[in-house]
Amino acid sequence: MSLKKYSAEHVWLEPHGDGTATVGITVHAQDALGDVVFVDLPAVGATFEAGAVAAVVESVKAAADVYMPASGTVLAVNEDLRADPALANSAPLDAGWFFKVQLSNPAELDKLLDETAYAALPQ
Template sequence: MTVKYTPEHEWIQLEEHEAAVVGITLHAQDALGDVVFVDLPEVGRSYNKGDVTGVVESVKAAADVYMPIAGEITEVNEDLRNDPSLANKDPMGNGWFFKMRIKDMGEFDALMDEPAYQKFVKANA
């Protein structure tokens, strides 16, 4: 499956036709430290690229979670709501935040791939 990344440290993995899963990157969870609370978006609500869809709170700080591309929320990770530490244990797997229906595949295609994201992280460290 294709995974892309945002400058705000979200990842988005393409699943099926115009469907995707979104979470925070390993870099983001490292920077936050132990996650203790997550606020997830409302299922059925549509967001534009860059809109705040939730909040991640850790022992160190709180950070907004942004919509990586425009679309509609189709599911949230209730397991993450019940056990926020999943964002630390498995940020690219069981620690996903929400699933969405993509509005514009062009926005997805414009995001960074893994090598570009790693270069971005190193340049902004």
């Protein structure tokens, strides 16, 4: 079973056990967007509340906001994704991650969905 947690906005968060987590978009999100051509990643050091827009993804079909699944401060961004936005399509759950955060309220993770609950959402 995956450690990833999911938001209803099709963003995943993988906690690392040390108060940090990695964030990206789900397979459903990249399917809905189509070919990703640009990602606007947050600045390292930026702080976001849960639900705030932290990044933007642009595809050949549309642009979409990436909502912060849990409050925190950005520790790193995926420069490989910035250089090759198609990673969001080819490897959305691993190499296509967006950013890493220091969680400011780890209890917010309890509000996110596990893989089974996410899969049960109407897509």
